[in-house]
Amino acid sequence: MDSPDQGAVGIPLSSVSFEGNHVNFSIQSIQGIYTGSLSDAGDQITGTWSQGPASLPLSLVKGDALPPPERPQEPKPPYPYSTEEVTFTNAEAGIDLAGTLTIPDGIGPFPGVVLVSGSGPQDRDESLMGHKPFWVLADHLSREGIAVLRFDDRGVGSSGGEFGTATSEDFTTDALAGVIYLEGQDRIAANRVGIVGHSEGGIIAPLAASRSERVAYIVMLAGPGVPGIDILVAQGELINRAGGAPEVIIEMNSRVQRSLADIVKREPDPEVAGPLMRAIMRDELENLPSDIKEALPESQVGDVAINTTVNQINSPWFRFFLHHDPRPVLERVSVPVLAIFGEKDLQVPHELNVPEIEAAFQRGNNGDTTVRVLPGLNHLFQQAESGSPSEYQQIEETFNQSALELVSSWILERFATPKQDTLS
Numbered sequence: 001m002d003s004p005d006q007g008a009v010g011i012p013l014s015s016v017s018f019e020g021n022h023v024n025f026s027i028q029s030i031q032g033i034y035t036g037s038l039s040d041a042g043d044q045i046t047g048t049w050s051q052g053p054a055s056l057p058l059s060l061v062k063g064d065a066l067p068p069p070e071r072p073q074e075p076k077p078p079y080p081y082s083t084e085e086v087t088f089t090n091a092e093a094g095i096d097l098a099g100t101l102t103i104p105d106g107i108g109p110f111p112g113v114v115l116v117s118g119s120g121p122q123d124r125d126e127s128l129m130g131h132k133p134f135w136v137l138a139d140h141l142s143r144e145g146i147a148v149l150r151f152d153d154r155g156v157g158s159s160g161g162e163f164g165t166a167t168s169e170d171f172t173t174d175a176l177a178g179v180i181y182l183e184g185q186d187r188i189a190a191n192r193v194g195i196v197g198h199s200e201g202g203i204i205a206p207l208a209a210s211r212s213e214r215v216a217y218i219v220m221l222a223g224p225g226v227p228g229i230d231i232l233v234a235q236g237e238l239i240n241r242a243g244g245a246p247e248v249i250i251e252m253n254s255r256v257q258r259s260l261a262d263i264v265k266r267e268p269d270p271e272v273a274g275p276l277m278r279a280i281m282r283d284e285l286e287n288l289p290s291d292i293k294e295a296l297p298e299s300q301v302g303d304v305a306i307n308t309t310v311n312q313i314n315s316p317w318f319r320f321f322l323h324h325d326p327r328p329v330l331e332r333v334s335v336p337v338l339a340i341f342g343e344k345d346l347q348v349p350h351e352l353n354v355p356e357i358e359a360a361f362q363r364g365n366n367g368d369t370t371v372r373v374l375p376g377l378n379h380l381f382q383q384a385e386s387g388s389p390s391e392y393q394q395i396e397e398t399f400n401q402s403a404l405e406l407v408s409s410w411i412l413e414r415f416a417t418p419k420q421d422t423l424s
Helices: 131-142 168-183 200-213 228-242 247-266 270-286 290-295 303-313 318-321 326-332 348-363 403-414
Strands: 015-019 022-027 032-036 044-050 055-060 081-090 097-104 110-116 147-151 187-196 218-221 338-341 370-373
Touching: 032 055, 032 290, 032 303, 044 081, 044 303, 081 147, 081 168, 097 131, 097 168, 110 131, 110 168, 110 403, 131 147, 131 187, 131 338, 131 370, 131 403, 168 187, 168 200, 168 318, 187 200, 187 403, 200 218, 200 326, 200 338, 218 403, 228 247, 228 318, 228 348, 247 270, 247 303, 247 318, 270 303, 303 318, 326 348, 348 370, 370 403
Parallel strands: 110 147, 110 187, 187 218, 218 338, 338 370
Antiparallel strands: 015 022, 022 032, 032 044, 044 055, 081 097, 097 147
16 A cells, blocks of 8 residues: 555555455554445445544545645755754663654754654654644754654654554653653753653653653643543544534444443453453444434444454553543643643544643642643644544645744743854
């Protein structure tokens, strides 16, 4: 499989099956599964792509290759900073991680930041839907005088390790290894290195800061403030409703998600939990009104779809995510924190998360916290219409300038390199 929008070519499929008009394939290396139905004419497959916690409708159509989408914010040389391909070691996990280090011109020492991506296997640019948010963010920060390390997730790109068995706890050790690496660079100030985490990275950044005094600050970009099951249910309701799904389907999905999460909580053995989950899903589907049930494609209600969901929920990452409560962790964070959200974010909605994050900071008596909701922006901090993930690819903007400037100005207000340390 090729994903031109992400610049990925020749991704090997792990399995392919075709029965009747039903088509299924999986890509184990990126935890991707596609289930679909072939049209009678044989020129289109309509189905669902699932990767990590996200499931999106995806139609595959025969035709000529489309031109690449316009991405005007992608950086172009010459750059007013140095760029270096680097490798650093997570000694705790025994793996090497690969990334890109950008350091402003001058003698420094400069403040530094490690970028930590959202859920699912991500490369160092956090490439998705034809966008490279972390490349745009790193370019902006380094132009403003901040050194940036962005790296491929473990098991992705040039990084070692295995992604499929890892949880946010493991990714936290990767982030801390990045902090240690930055601290060891000559032109980076050892006491001014922080973490900027997007989405799941907004879970990892507080975990890292609560466990190591090396982390000088954190920035949470759409970071959750409630347990994963609450995030999952809220985003499912919002995205399905934005897509026009019937309320009976929305309500059923919420019930199923909470039921599966309850099974995960009381049954640690995935082999025992799996049959219980399948039984609940089949019962819920069977009890749907007949007209609704008949309208649903096989790719959403068949055994393949049920097994796909169960396998995802039973994965180590999902089991951790569902019941991890970020609030006690946020209470323990004592370093400066910036938490920003998009007003139209349907994946980590600010209405649910901001009050809990602010309350946790208050309970923890952290005197330097800033929480902002940016008008009109979605989960990727693009200017959006509805905020639905289906818009991400169509929007030319990769990362809104106001969000970029908020992040850089907040960091520099606290950790800017003193003027006398820089070249004139």
